[in-house]
Amino acid sequence: MKPAAFEYVRAASLAEALAALDHDDAKVIAGGQSLVPMMNFRLAQPARLVDINAIPDLNRIEDAGTHVVIGALVRHAQAMCSDLLAARFPVVAEAMAHVAHLAIRNRGSIGGSLAHADPSAEWPLVVALLDGEIVVAGPDGERTAAAEDFFVAPLVTDLAEDEIVVAVRLPVPPAGCGMAFDEMSRRAGDFAIVSAGALVRVEDGVFAQVRLALGGVGDGPVRARAFEDALVGKPATPQAIAGCLDFAVEDLEPESDLHASAEYRLHLVGVLSGRVLERALARASGSAS
Amino acid sequence: MTERAFPSASGLAETRPKYVGKPVQRLEDPRLLTGAGRYAADIRLDRMVHAAFARSDQAHARIVSIDTDAARELPGVIGVFMAQDFPDLPAIIAPSRMRDYRATACAPLARDKVRYVGEPLAVVVATDRYIAEDALALIAVEWEPLDVAADPETALAGDAPLLHEELGTNLLFERVFETGEPDAAMRDAPLRVSGRFRMHRKSPLAMEPRCYVAEPDRARDALTLYGSTQVPGIIRDALTGLLGLPGSRIRVVAPDVGGGFGGKGSLYPEEIMVCVLARRLGRPVKWTSDRLEDLTSTSQGFDEIIDAELGFDTDGNLLALTGTVVGDVGAYSIYPWTAALEPVQVVSFLPGPYRIPHYRGAVRGVATPKPPTGPYRGVGRPAAVFVIERLIDMAAAKLGIDPADMRRANLVRAGEFPHRIGSGLVWDRSGFIECLDAACETVGYNELRTTQAEARAAGRWFGIGIASYAELTGIGSRISVAPGMPINTGTETASVRIDSTGAVTAVFAVASHGQSLETTLAQIVAEELGVRPQDVRIVHGDSAATSHGTGTYASRSAVLGGGAAILTARTLRDKVKRVASHLLEAGVEDIETGDGHVFVRGTDHGVSFAELAHAVYSDMKALPADKREILEAMETFDPVTGTTASATHIAAVEIDPGTLSVRIHRYVVAEDCGRLINPLVVDGQVHGGVAQGIGAALLEELRFDEAGQLLTASLADYTVPSAVEVPSMEVTHVETELPGNPGGFRGMGEGGAIGAPAAIANAISDALAPLGIEVSELPVTPERLFRLVQAVLGKGGRT
Numbered sequence A: 001m002k003p004a005a006f007e008y009v010r011a012a013s014l015a016e017a018l019a020a021l022d023h024d025d026a027k028v029i030a031g032g033q034s035l036v037p038m039m040n041f042r043l044a045q046p047a048r049l050v051d052i053n054a055i056p057d058l059n060r061i062e063d064a065g066t067h068v069v070i071g072a073l074v075r076h077a078q079a080m081c082s083d084l085l086a087a088r089f090p091v092v093a094e095a096m097a098h099v100a101h102l103a104i105r106n107r108g109s110i111g112g113s114l115a116h117a118d119p120s121a122e123w124p125l126v127v128a129l130l131d132g133e134i135v136v137a138g139p140d141g142e143r144t145a146a147a148e149d150f151f152v153a154p155l156v157t158d159l160a161e162d163e164i165v166v167a168v169r170l171p172v173p174p175a176g177c178g179m180a181f182d183e184m185s186r187r188a189g190d191f192a193i194v195s196a197g198a199l200v201r202v203e204d205g206v207f208a209q210v211r212l213a214l215g216g217v218g219d220g221p222v223r224a225r226a227f228e229d230a231l232v233g234k235p236a237t238p239q240a241i242a243g244c245l246d247f248a249v250e251d252l253e254p255e256s257d258l259h260a261s262a263e264y265r266l267h268l269v270g271v272l273s274g275r276v277l278e279r280a281l282a283r284a285s286g287s288a289s
Numbered sequence B: 001m002t003e004r005a006f007p008s009a010s011g012l013a014e015t016r017p018k019y020v021g022k023p024v025q026r027l028e029d030p031r032l033l034t035g036a037g038r039y040a041a042d043i044r045l046d047r048m049v050h051a052a053f054a055r056s057d058q059a060h061a062r063i064v065s066i067d068t069d070a071a072r073e074l075p076g077v078i079g080v081f082m083a084q085d086f087p088d089l090p091a092i093i094a095p096s097r098m099r100d101y102r103a104t105a106c107a108p109l110a111r112d113k114v115r116y117v118g119e120p121l122a123v124v125v126a127t128d129r130y131i132a133e134d135a136l137a138l139i140a141v142e143w144e145p146l147d148v149a150a151d152p153e154t155a156l157a158g159d160a161p162l163l164h165e166e167l168g169t170n171l172l173f174e175r176v177f178e179t180g181e182p183d184a185a186m187r188d189a190p191l192r193v194s195g196r197f198r199m200h201r202k203s204p205l206a207m208e209p210r211c212y213v214a215e216p217d218r219a220r221d222a223l224t225l226y227g228s229t230q231v232p233g234i235i236r237d238a239l240t241g242l243l244g245l246p247g248s249r250i251r252v253v254a255p256d257v258g259g260g261f262g263g264k265g266s267l268y269p270e271e272i273m274v275c276v277l278a279r280r281l282g283r284p285v286k287w288t289s290d291r292l293e294d295l296t297s298t299s300q301g302f303d304e305i306i307d308a309e310l311g312f313d314t315d316g317n318l319l320a321l322t323g324t325v326v327g328d329v330g331a332y333s334i335y336p337w338t339a340a341l342e343p344v345q346v347v348s349f350l351p352g353p354y355r356i357p358h359y360r361g362a363v364r365g366v367a368t369p370k371p372p373t374g375p376y377r378g379v380g381r382p383a384a385v386f387v388i389e390r391l392i393d394m395a396a397a398k399l400g401i402d403p404a405d406m407r408r409a410n411l412v413r414a415g416e417f418p419h420r421i422g423s424g425l426v427w428d429r430s431g432f433i434e435c436l437d438a439a440c441e442t443v444g445y446n447e448l449r450t451t452q453a454e455a456r457a458a459g460r461w462f463g464i465g466i467a468s469y470a471e472l473t474g475i476g477s478r479i480s481v482a483p484g485m486p487i488n489t490g491t492e493t494a495s496v497r498i499d500s501t502g503a504v505t506a507v508f509a510v511a512s513h514g515q516s517l518e519t520t521l522a523q524i525v526a527e528e529l530g531v532r533p534q535d536v537r538i539v540h541g542d543s544a545a546t547s548h549g550t551g552t553y554a555s556r557s558a559v560l561g562g563g564a565a566i567l568t569a570r571t572l573r574d575k576v577k578r579v580a581s582h583l584l585e586a587g588v589e590d591i592e593t594g595d596g597h598v599f600v601r602g603t604d605h606g607v608s609f610a611e612l613a614h615a616v617y618s619d620m621k622a623l624p625a626d627k628r629e630i631l632e633a634m635e636t637f638d639p640v641t642g643t644t645a646s647a648t649h650i651a652a653v654e655i656d657p658g659t660l661s662v663r664i665h666r667y668v669v670a671e672d673c674g675r676l677i678n679p680l681v682v683d684g685q686v687h688g689g690v691a692q693g694i695g696a697a698l699l700e701e702l703r704f705d706e707a708g709q710l711l712t713a714s715l716a717d718y719t720v721p722s723a724v725e726v727p728s729m730e731v732t733h734v735e736t737e738l739p740g741n742p743g744g745f746r747g748m749g750e751g752g753a754i755g756a757p758a759a760i761a762n763a764i765s766d767a768l769a770p771l772g773i774e775v776s777e778l779p780v781t782p783e784r785l786f787r788l789v790q791a792v793l794g795k796g797g798r799t
C-alpha cells in the first residue's frame, strides 16, 4: 500500500497551479484525504501532483452580501466553526459534524470534496440544497457551474483536467428559513448510506419555499424537485410533509452496495426526509409549531 | 503507611497483600504512551532490505506461469523469488492426534496452485518497500482458473471442486460429542425451540499489522527473528524444523506488540520467508503487512453455520440439546492450532454453564478457497454462547418466564461442582449464579424491565439481553488447547533472579501484546519477594530467555505465568531469607521482606536487597562459602486441567424504528476471574473484549463473493467499532475462591468478546419481540434488521 512514484509541484499562485496542470497526467492535491488513500491503493497513479495548499486567499469565507463565498481550501473543520456560516447557513455545521473524524476534517477541503464527488458526501449535498454555484478557474479564465450541472456521475464532475475549483458561492436565502440535515451511516464518521438536507420557508401558515436534497441515492446529490413542488402551498404541518413523502422517492434508482440495498436506501429516504423537513419546519420562523 | 527507610514490623503483615488486587498503574504505559515503545516495524538494521509479496488474485486456480523478468530489472530490486527457488523448504503442516482429521500442506510460496485470494506467490526484495511494490506491479501471472465453491455447504457436496485433491474431500475433520440419549430425550421433550444460526467471518484486526524482521548472523550461522507474534516459543520451535537449525541458533523475539487477538498466534508464510531470505541474502530482511494484506492474509475468525435445538419441560427445566456445526475453515489447516480449533470449540462449549442431561454436538470443518481461519479472541465460544443463549431466551419466551429466571433455574449451582457438561468439559467451582445475580443487581434489572414496559407502551423498540457463559481458561497439561495438538501449552516456567546490584529480573515465556503482563507479573513477584513492582523487570516474548514456552493466548498468561511467578518468587524468597538469617544473625522464621528490604521481624535490623546481593556476590568476606546462595530460582506451574471462569453480560439497547440503527443504552458485566491481580487491567480487558463483541454483533463481517473475492477489503468496508460505537460499561467482579491454585487467578483475557455478541443479539431480539423477530445471524447490520422488520411490517415500515 505504497503509492507509485510521482512528481510534486507546490504552486504559489493560481496561475502557477494552472500552468503546472498543463501536463498529460497531473492532479490537484488539496487536503489529500481522498486522493492519498486512492494513491496508496494505486487506484490513482498521477504522474504529477499539483499542491494548491500554498495558494493565498483560497481559504477564506467571505460575506458578499447577497451571498457567501467559501474558498476551495476552506477545511471542513473551519466551515464547522465559522460564525458567518452559522449565521447564514446553520445547516453547514450540522452537516459537517457528520464528515469523517476530527483529523480528517482538519485537512479535508470543500474544493476537494466537490471535485472528488462522492455521491454520499456532505458538501455536494449542502451545495445542492443551498442552490450554490461552484466557481472554476481554467486556462481560459473563470466559469461557474450549478451543482446539478457539476456532478455528472459518482466520482465524476464536469471539471476539465486543467481546471481548479476556486470557490463556492452560496446565495443567502430569505430571512426566516428553517434548515436541517441528517444522515444514516454505519458508524459515526462513515460516509452516509443516505443523507438528507431540507430548507423550508413558511408564509401565512403554508409552505412558501421547500428544498430537499438527498445523498447516497444517485449519481450525485439529488434535489427532490417533485416533492418540493408538491409540498409548496400546502399547510405547514408534519402531516402535510408525510403526505408528500412518496414524491421524494419517486424517481430515485439507488444502487445496492455492501452496506445497504436499494430498498433499504429508499426506505431511509422516506424516514430521513420526513425528519429533516419536520426539523426544518420547527426551525423556520413564523411556522405554525 | 508511613514512609521509613524500610518497614518495621508494625503493620507489614496487615498490609499484605500490598500489590496483588490493587489498581497499580501500568508499568508499560510511560513507554508506550510517549512513543518510546519499540515495535517490530521500528527496527532498522544495517543493510536491511524490504520484502513485498505478490499475492494471488484468484481464489482457486492453477499457476501456469509467473513472469518476473520485468520486476527483476527494476533498479533497486535485489531479487524476486518463487517456490522453485527454495526446493528444500518444507510446507507448513499442522499435525493433530484427532481422529478423522486431515492435515493440509501449505507451501510458504504457492506451488502449482493457489487456494485463496491473497495467498503469497512470489516475493520481491528491494532496497525499499516502494520499489518492492513497484516491482510487484510488473509481475505477470498466467492462471488456469479452477471451479470455486466458496460456500461451505456447497464445498461439502460430492461434486464440489476439491481444494486439496490429494485429500479426496474438502472435509478436513469431523467430530461428535454425545452424552445420554439426545435423540430420545429431544423427542420426548414437552417443548422445543430451534434455529439455524450464523456467525460471520471476522478479522482479528490488531492495530499493529504483522511485521517481521529477520537478522542473519553469518558468524554463528544463526538467525534472530523480531516478529509481532503472540507465540515466539512456538515459532522458534517450528523454525528449527523448517530451517534445519538447532534452537540455540534461532532466537525469536516479540518486541512491543500492538495487539494480537489471536491473529498473531500462528505460524505464517511471511514469517518463514523473511528468515529464509535473510539467510539466502546474508542481510536483514523486513516485511510489514499493510492493512489490505492484514485483511486477506492474517488468520480470520469464526464463520460457522449452526443448527441447534433445545428441549425442555413446562417448568423450564432443560432436557436435551443438539447442535450441528459446519465450520468454514478456509484454505489451510493453520499451524499449530489446526482448522479444528475454532469449530470444535463451538460444540465443546455449546451446553454452556447449564445442567442439560442429554447432548449431542456434531461438527464438520470444511476447506473453502478463503484465507485460513485461526484463533480469534474467544475461540468458538462467541458462537456457542450466541446459540445457547438465544435458545435459552427463546425457551423462556415460549414459557412466559423471565430470561433471568430461566437462567437462574438452570445454571449449575454452587453445590454441583465439579460439573461435567455433555461435551465432556468439566466446570470447576465458579460463580455462575453469583455473576447473574450481580449483573442483575448492577443493572437494576427489575427497574429496567419497568423502563422497557414504558418504552414499549410509547412505541419504542427497547430491549434487554442477558448472556451467561463459562469458559475454560489457563488450560494445563492434561488438555490440549486445540484438539489433538501435539504441543504442550499447559505449563509455564518462570525464573526470577536478584543480580549483583540487588535488582530483580523475572523471566517468562509468555509474550504480552497488550495484556499488561509487565505490570501484573511484576505485582505478583513484588508481592511474594518483598520488593516494589517498579523494581521488577519482566522479561517476556524472547525465545532465547527460556528453554521452553509457547506464549500468550487462550487466557493463559495470568493463570500459568502468575502461578509460576508465585512458586518461583517463594523459592527465591526462601533463599533470601536463608542468606539474611546468616547476615542478620536471626532465625529464618524471623526474617521478613518488604519494599526491597530484608529485616528481622519486629525490629528495624535489616539490609536492603542491594546489600544482600553485595554480600552474596561481591563481598566474599560476608558469608562463609557454604552459605552463599545463587539468588535465582526457577519453578514450573501446571494447572493440570485449567480453571473455569464465568460471567453474565446484560445489554439494554434501543433500535431506531426508522433508520434501524442500534444504540446500546446500558452495558453491564459481572465476571468471576477469581482473585483479581489488578482491577484496572481486568476492567481494561473486559472493555476491549466487549468492544470486539460489539463488532461481532453489529458491525464486522468479512464478506466474500461467489468467486471467493474479499469485498470488505479496507477499513471503510470492514467496519470495526470506533469509540463512538462503544458505550461506557459497568463491570463488577465476583471473586470466587480457587482452592489448590497458588494465586487463585482465573483467565479473563477473552471473556468480554465471548459474552457480548449473545447479549446484544438477545437484547435486539427482545426489542423486536412485539414483532416476533428473532436474531439468528450476526452481525445484525442495519440492512439485516431492515429485512427482518420488512418481512413483518411490509413495505414502508415505520418512520
Ligand SMILES: Cc1cc2nc3c(=O)[nH]c(=O)nc-3n(C[C@H](O)[C@H](O)[C@H](O)COP(=O)(O)OP(=O)(O)OC[C@H]3O[C@@H](n4cnc5c(N)ncnc54)[C@H](O)[C@@H]3O)c2cc1C
Pocket (backbone or CB within 6 Å): A027, A028, A029, A030, A031, A032, A033, A034, A035, A036, A037, A052, A072, A098, A099, A100, A101, A104, A107, A108, A109, A110, A111, A112, A113, A115, A116, A120, A121, A122, A123, A159, A163, A164, A165, A166, A189, A190, A191, A192
Ligand atoms: C476515513 C475517512 C472518512 C471520510 N468520511 C467522509 C464523510 O463522511 N463525508 C465526506 O464528505 N467525506 C469524507 N471523507 C473524505 C474527506 O472529506 C475528504 O477530505 C474530501 O473528500 C476530499 O477533500 P480533500 O481536500 O482531502 O481532497 P484531496 O484528497 O486532496 O483531493 C480529492 C480529489 O479532488 C481533487 N481536488 C482537490 N481539490 C481540488 C480543487 N480545488 N480543484 C480541483 N480538483 C481538486 C483532487 O485532484 C482529487 O481528485 C473521508 C475521508 C476519510 C479518509
